[in-house]
Structure formats: structure tokens, C-alpha cells
Amino acid sequence: MRIASALCAGLLVLWTGARSLEGQTTNTVNASAVLGVQLRVRGLSDLDFGTVVAGTNKTVNIQAPPADATPGQFSIDGEKNATVLLAFNFPAVLLSASGKTLAIGSWTGCQSTSNSVASCTPFVFGTPLNLRPNNGKLWVWLGATVSAPITQAAGSYSGTVQMTVLYTGL
């Protein structure tokens, strides 16, 4: 019986080895993902002129807007310490469906590495802006002036502001 047990145990070991060689096999594939640095641009608040009376100009001053108006605000998230170039195309006039125009201009910009309009720094459009080194964030505010003559016709006016975010580190 002892011999039989020993033989059985020995064969079990032999079987295990044989199974790994003949009846079982293993292999691998790799799983991979690349988390790329990303650029994210968001609009945080609207450029709101409030109410404008014909025959007047109304300016949304970024740091001191009229009581019923707010500057536009954007945030940009990117790679820390990266250089991002912001470029803007602004309309000079807004158009109504019937082709009438409403003047808009005197665009102003202000930027900060914190979400605080009080501490923002005015910038000249076209000047490269550096994202903050520690987390790569930038906040941008926009203001403008609409000029409505007394003869301004009622209606809906529209236009497009184009903001381009260029990642210049590559």
C-alpha cells in the first residue's frame, strides 16, 4: 500500500508536469492606453450687455461692468507650463436678418491664472498667454462695446466671435 501510494504521488507529479506541457498552455497580450494631454476650452459665463437704449453706447468693462451686464468668461485647461496662443476674430458689426447692422467693437481681454476677475491682467489680442505651471489653467474674460444709434431698428442681430487656441509646444 505504501508503495502504491508513493507510485501514485509520483505519477501525480508527472501528470501535473505533463498537463502543463501538453494539456494546458498560457500566453499574454498587452493592454495599453495613452492618456494624452488635452486642451479643454469652456465658456463659463456669457457676455451680457443687459439693456441698451438706442442712441447710446454701452460698454461691458471687464472689471467694472454695468450693474445689469457681465463680461464673457472662458477657461482653458491644458498641459502645465505649456504655452498657448489665443487668437480672436471679432465682428465689427452684427447683422439682422434683413441686413441691418448694429456696431460692436472696442473688444477688451483680461486673463488670469486664477478664477478671479479682480486679479486679471489686461492683454493685447495676439499676445501669447502662458498657462499656469502648476495645473495648466487659464481664465479669460472678454468685454466689448455696442453702439446703437437713435435710429437703430428693432430686430434680432447676430454675429460670430472666433477664438482660436493654439498649442505652440508642439
Next chain:
Amino acid sequence: MLLATLATLMVPAHAHAQGGRKLDIQPQHDLLFGTVIAGVPARTPPVDGARAGQFALTGPNRSTVELVFSLPATMVSASGATMPLTFGASDAGVSATGAITDQVSFDPRLPYTTSLSKTGRLTVFLGGMVTPSASQRAGGYTATVTLTVAVTSL
């Protein structure tokens, strides 16, 4: 009792001789998630021909095999950062024809028993999902998926 045990133990060698083919797995394609976005989960389904992981199995014709995956829970970057990697109940599939569109789905988290084709072939596909956090560190992340196959019919 001893004779019965001996008979069982002889099976693998017998299978090799009779099937004419040794059991083999060859990795065909890595499981790819491509570029992922922080805070946005990314899933690669097992039917994605460009990204699904893929193994080619060969062995004894029509033999029954058990597939057991060893699935990592995280992917790791060169700097040691980790990204969660999960697998769902339908993230694996097998195809006797090898066609990715001809899969029978199964849960890769559990052992799965199936059969090789009449020519002794089977293709195994694997998908999965990564869940990068919103503050996930940029870089390349990798992990290793292991598939163990055992013949159970012989």
C-alpha cells in the same frame, strides 16, 4: 483505484498523439485603448477589429478547452501612476472561424469552457474599459493580460 488513476494520468500524452497537434496559444493583437481622455471612461469592445485583444488557439481537433483569464485591475505608467482597468460580462468572445463578427460572447472574469473547431482552431477576443480619473497623469499606460487554456475533454 490505482489503475483508474493511472489511466487518467496518461490522458494528456494520449491527446497529443491522437489529436496530432499540441495545444498552443499565440497572441495576435494587443488590447488597445488608444488615446484616452482624463475623466472620460474609454471602452474597447471585443468586436473592435482594430483594438480588441486577440489570441489564436490551436490544439486537438474538437477538443473541449477551458479558458481562464488573469485580468489586471490597473494599468501602470512608466512613472508608476495607475489607471483602473475593468472587464464586463460581455467583454470576451470566441470564434471557431476566426472571424471577429462571428463571436460567441462570454465573461472573461470567469472560467469559460468551449470547443476547438474541427480543425483544432479557436480565436479568443478580449475587450475592456479604462477609467482615467479627472486628474489622471498624462503618459502611456500598460498592463499584461494572461490567458491560460487547458484541454478538459481528454
Next chain:
Amino acid sequence: MKFVATPSRSVAFFRALARRLSPALFGALSLLAVSAAAARAQGVLVAPPGVFIDHRARSGSVELYNPGTQTVEVSISTIFGYPVTDSTGQVTLFTSDHPDSTQPSAAGWLQAYPRRLTLRPRERQTVRILGRPPQTLADGEYWSRLVITAKGATLPVTASADSAGISIGLSMEVRTVVAVLYRKGRLNTGVALSDVHTALSRGGDSLYVRTRLERQGNAAFIGVLHVALERPGESGVGARLAQGSLPLAVYYDLSPRVAIPVVQVAPGAYTLRVWVDTDREDVARELILPSKMVRDSATVVIPPRP
């Protein structure tokens, strides 16, 4: 960005004003309800900021994701461009719609699929970039920029119910521009560093460091410019009193400026170390062509502050 009239406010103001004004005068005035729920910028998240395409595969991809709550229309185009520095050392982008034949432009034969798409809120889309270069394309690196334009799909302009009301709709397009580098054959790169010079800011709180970087080899150099101010006679991290860095890509040459804060640095002579390496966090290591680190140093004197 979109401006939409806010009827409640504009009408209330309109009526208040009407009570104060005579009908004749009132008729002469047009009241502009330029309330402006300015449309949210319809930005999409774009990753990665650089797409590298190998000639053997001839394809790459970018991921687009709409993190917002409004559907976004996206269009994708290519343009030739590469970073340059302006007279102040700021990095900007040179672009050209019609590069001449001597420029290694891939803009004309790279195509995005799809070129137009709609992204619903929280939706993600892979855009394939396929290269269809001329058969005679020589070995080398070819450059382009991918312009991803995102615009709100629906920007309703709400007309005021009042006949005298005016509403303004001003839509905002956000364009994100990322690099595409198409590589064929054996490539090598490097950078030569020269002409290190410095200047103090007007208030003396920052030291501006400029240097000239000239690309070597036949492919863009992708790396990081580092500057550090160290105690004289010492070196290493422990000796650094101030430092800064700038990720950059040198396609031909750059003369970038890096500002480092020196407001805490006492007047005296220091060693300025400048070096360029390829240690980029935003680009996968295997995509960066190997290159030797280059370095230079200079003596800088911080003068007594007034």
C-alpha cells in the same frame, strides 16, 4: 457665444421708461433690449495636442469629447504651420494657407475622417487622420496643423415680444489647433544652443533668459528648455535659487524667452545654467526622437534693487 434677449428685464425696463417719456419722444427712441445671454463657447476637448503618423501606417487619430451640455458641431481642416518666436521671445505660430514647394507641408495630403460631425453632450468621437502623400515622397518629416472648429449646433435668437425690442445673437466659435507630424524613413534630430543672454524685468523681480535654439538633423526637435540660477561655485538641485522651463518644439529655429522669479534672490553674481532635454510629459516617450542633452552656462549679476 450667444446673446439672447431677456424679455422680462427688457420689457420691464421698456415699460418703466415709457412711463417717464412722452409718447412722441418714446416713439423717437428705439429701445434696445441687448440683453445677452451670450452663448457658451462651444469648446470640445481635444487630445492629444500632437498627432504623430508613421508613413508605414499612414494614419493617426485624435479624440474629441464634448464635456458641455449643448450639442456641438465640429469641423476639421488642415493648415501648414509651425512654432516660431517673435521679437520678444514669445512663442507663436507661423501658418500658411499656401506653403511653397520647399516647405515640408503635409497639409495638402492629410485628410480627417470625418471632417464634419456632431457631438452631443458627453459624447466622444475618434477622428482618423489619413495620409495620402505623393508616391515620390522623400524620407523626412512633414508638418501640418489640425484645426478643430467647434460651434453650437443650435443658437436660438429669442426676439423680444415687444415690437421695439431688439435681440442680439452673437455666436462663439472655438478653434483648437494641434500639431500633426508625418514621419517617413530614417529621422534624426537635435538642437544647438547658443547666444544665452539675460535681462532683468523693469521692477527687477524677474530675470528674462533668452537663447537661440537651432534644430539639427531632418526632423523637428521636441523637448524642454530649462533655466536655473545657482549659487556660484555650486551646482545641482540644492544650489538652485530660481528656475523655470518651457516645453517647445524647434522646427527650424527659436529664440524663446523664459522668465524666472528673482525677487527673493540677493544682489550678487550667480551662475545661470541653461539646458535642453527631451523630457516631455505630454508626448509619449516612444514618439520623441532621441537626442543628446545640450547645455550652456553664463554668469549673471543681480544688481542691488533701488
